[in-house]
Amino acid sequence: MTTQTRRRYVCNLSEKSLEKARQELNEDPETRDQKIDELRAKFAKEKPEVKLPPDDAFLVRFLRNKKFDVQRAYNMLLHYYEVRRKYKEIFVNYQPSLYRHIFETDMLTICPGQDKDGRTVMLFRAGKWDPDRYNIDAIFTACSMIYEKLLEDEELQVNGLVFVDDVEGTxxxxxxQFGPAAAQKSMDLSVNTVPVRFKAVHYIRQPDIFTAMFAVIKPLMSEKLMKRIHFHGKDYGTLHDHVPSSMLPPDFGGQLTNYNSQEWFEELCKEDRKFxxxxxxxxPKAADVLGGVSQGVDPVGGLAGSFRKLET
Structure with missing residues (x-):
């Protein structure tokens, strides 16, 4: 990979979101560049084998998520890359266009606009997943690419993301396919390493079988995340207390008709080269370090124990 010129960060936040970043994330425009420099310097000193992107904007995502604490941002970014090394199968064909068949199912929807707190809302429909057509790793990869695309929006970095999961049809x-190993992988590929502020998760229309599935992942969740989880059953009214019905389609009890995310996903599928x-x-890849011959051993070591329950 050729050396690329570092690209300095340019803030595109609205005044409202910048003020929120000051209050909630300890973001100070006067010291922001210094924090970026400190984070790059820490990798250069402690993990020089890790190649960081030239865009400072990428590092800002992690600094914001960890309230501009350089050590915590370093830990999360290091975990981010360790996960990509540990779960190679998720990232081996990391091109959005290869997952168009998943995006076209409407299993995943990015709602238009934001809620009253400026948060983006993402929907999941469990009943749309046919495990005979593709396995759970394909969903993990698709979601990973969605997170990366969403994080290009600085407003989302500050205001966060809300999930609404319709689990009818589980x-x-x-x-x-969703045993303990897959549950750990799910957490590692999302709240443990992705610098999204996961502000709330809402479950609706839970069948009895979902109780068993949730029991698998619950022990992996932090207390902070558990407090952000809500179960609504078929009571759309309690859901709409949190997420306005104007943002939701009819199958979520909402008023948003004739909408899907296909335009958004089509733009994502044009970005293969970027991904x-x-x-x-x-x-570095093991084969690169070992002179192009894989010995089945990662020369820079594996993950030290299980992932911690990182704060969101």
Whole structure:
């Protein structure tokens, strides 16, 4: 990979979001560049083998998520790259266009606009997942690419993301793919390493089988995240107390008709080259370090124990 010129960060936040970043995330425009420099310097000193992207804006995502605490931002970014090394199968064909068949199912929807707190809302429909067509790793990869795309929006970095999961249609076939290992992988690929502020998760229309599925992932969640989880059953009224019905489609009890995210996903599917380039950063590949011959051993070491329950 050729050396690229570092690109300094230019803030595109609205005044309202910048003030929120000051109050909630300890972001100070006067010292922001210094924090970026400190984070780059820490990697250069402690993990020089990790190749960081030239865009300072990428590092700002992690600094914001960890309230501009350089040590905590370093830990999260290091975990981010360790996860990409640990779960190679998720990132081996990291091109959005290869997952168009998933995006076209309407299993995942990015709602238009934001809620009253400026948060983006993302929907998931469990009943749209056919495990005979693609496995859970394909969903993990698709979601990973969605997070990366969403994080290009600085307003979202500050205001956060809300999930609404319609889990009606959860099946035994789905359950067989969501054991403890998959649950850990799900957490590692999201709240543990992705610098999104996960502000709330709402579940609706939970079948009995969902209780067993949730029991698998619950022990992996931090107390802070658990407090942000809400169960509504078929009571859309309590859901709408949190997420306005004007943002939600009819199957979520909402008023948003004739809408899907296909335009948004089509734009995502045009960015294969960007995702391929992004995938070149992080730890060097084992084959590169070992002279192009893989020995089945990662020369820079594996993950030290299980992932901690990182704050969101």
């Amino acid at each position: 099946s035994v076939k789905q359950m067989t 391929e380039e992004h995938n070149q950063y992080g730890f």
